[in-house]
Amino acid sequence: MRKFLIAAHGTLPEGIQSSLEIIMGSLENVFLIQAYVGENKSLKEEIDSVLEHINNEDELIVFTDLMGGSVTNQILQYALKENVYIISGFNLPLLLEVLLADPSSPVLEVIETGINNARNQIVFVNKLITTNK
Amino acid sequence: MILKDYLIIDPHGMHARPATALLRLARQFKSEFSLKKDGNKIQMKSMLNILSLALKCGDTISVIIEGDDESQAVAAFDNFFNEEMKKF
Numbered sequence: 001m002r003k004f005l006i007a008a009h010g011t012l013p014e015g016i017q018s019s020l021e022i023i024m025g026s027l028e029n030v031f032l033i034q035a036y037v038g039e040n041k042s043l044k045e046e047i048d049s050v051l052e053h054i055n056n057e058d059e060l061i062v063f064t065d066l067m068g069g070s071v072t073n074q075i076l077q078y079a080l081k082e083n084v085y086i087i088s089g090f091n092l093p094l095l096l097e098v099l100l101a102d103p104s105s106p107v108l109e110v111i112e113t114g115i116n117n118a119r120n121q122i123v124f125v126n127k128l129i130t131t132n133k
Numbered sequence: 134m135i136l137k138d139y140l141i142i143d144p145h146g147m148h149a150r151p152a153t154a155l156l157r158l159a160r161q162f163k164s165e166f167s168l169k170k171d172g173n174k175i176q177m178k179s180m181l182n183i184l185s186l187a188l189k190c191g192d193t194i195s196v197i198i199e200g201d202d203e204s205q206a207v208a209a210f211d212n213f214f215n216e217e218m219k220k221f
Contacts, residue, residue, distance in 0.1 A: 023149045093181055096149070100156060100180050117181040 001058050002103055005050050006090070007033035007075055008065035019092055024099065035071050043071065047078045059083050059107050061098060063090035085111055094118035135198045135207050139214035140191070143221055147188035151221045152180045158213055164200025 006013040013032040020027060031050045035043050054060045060083060064072040067088040075086055085107060087094065097114035141147055147155075159166045159177050166177035168186060170193075175182040188194055198206050 023153055096153070096180055100153060102160065102178070113179070117179055120185075121181060 001029065002107065003029040003031070003054060003058050003060050004099060005031045005033065005060060005062045005075075006095070007035065007047075007062060007071050009035050009069065009071060010037055012065060016090075016092060016095060020095055020099065023096065027099070030099070033071070043074045044078050047075060051079060054083070056083065059085065061107070061111065062086045063095060063098075064088045065090065087111060087115065091118055091121065093121035135203045136195060137198075137207060137210070138193050138195050139210070140193055141188045141218070142190065142214070143218045144190050145221075146190050146192070147183060147186065147194075148221070149180070149184065151218055152183040154217065154221075155183060155213060156180050158209055159206075161209070162198075162200065162202045162206040164198050164203045164206045166206070167197040169195040169197060 006016060011034050013034050017027065017030065017032060020030075031053070033043070033046045033050065035046070041049075050060075060079075062075055062079065062084060064075055064086060065088070066072060069088075072086070072088045080086065087098075094114050094117075097117050098110055101110040101114065143151060156177065156179075168175050168177055168183065170186050170188065173186060174197075175186065177183065186194070196207075196210055198210070200206070
């Protein structure tokens, strides 16, 4: 089964979950890690709690906020395994693409396509409008 | 193959929620689906691809359906574009 983890500094995961639920409805198999807020659990403990729900047949796609940030670094340190796929610098379009992808599509194809399509969603809209006039 | 044109009736055009619903509707069938507007043709496998067509209220979109269950699919699409699109 394909499962997902959204991990970031602060409450960004909860916020993006809210956006996703408005667009997609209720989410299944989505875990959140909100680092450095709330409970006094270490990031490692939070990662371990998520990994308890992942078996060898599952695929876990992890979305982290910043390449080089402590969340991505610790996910890399504690969670990287053969069936774990880590994408840093997520945005809402990327999450929509990956979460809405056909579960039977190969995970690497889903990730590559998702990243390319999500990247194209970052647009300087004013410039686009001016160009199209 | 079935090719059918539909009018976009939502005042906000084809935005995120209807695009998601349309993608999920298509996935219920075995047929392959494409959307075509002004020479742009996309495979209906990605919600962002649907949004990339920038469909506005009043635009007409061509839906191309190919597969064994295309007749059932077009009936479902009729309902989607004519009825469900009013609810977003």
